[in-house]
Amino acid sequence: MQVKLDDEVLFEIDDLMVNLLAHDLLDPIQEIKRRLKYIIDHKCDQCYERMRLEWTQKFTNDPNMTSVPTKKADFVNLVLTHPDYKNRVERDGT
Numbered sequence: 001m002q003v004k005l006d007d008e009v010l011f012e013i014d015d016l017m018v019n020l021l022a023h024d025l026l027d028p029i030q031e032i033k034r035r036l037k038y039i040i041d042h043k044c045d046q047c048y049e050r051m052r053l054e055w056t057q058k059f060t061n062d063p064n065m066t067s068v069p070t071k072k073a074d075f076v077n078l079v080l081t082h083p084d085y086k087n088r089v090e091r092d093g094t
Helices: 015-024 028-060 072-081 088-092
Strands: 002-005 008-012
Touching: 015 028, 028 072
Parallel strands: none
Antiparallel strands: 002 008
């Protein structure tokens, strides 16, 4: 079994690994899927929390800002479309 993203194989799970997981897990394939989803969701939640804290402060200090969305997707879209927004690569200059 392969874990892929954009047709790139990120990780290969061979039969030995599945059998080892099956020693302790009822459904190793479902457990692998569940854990991968958790890892990605958790990382996104952490990134959002840092973004929310940073940009809530910026919006609070901006006299032109009259309201800030409370829905996560709306807040992220507001930040991403803000003229001062820079992603990590742009902030680090790499």
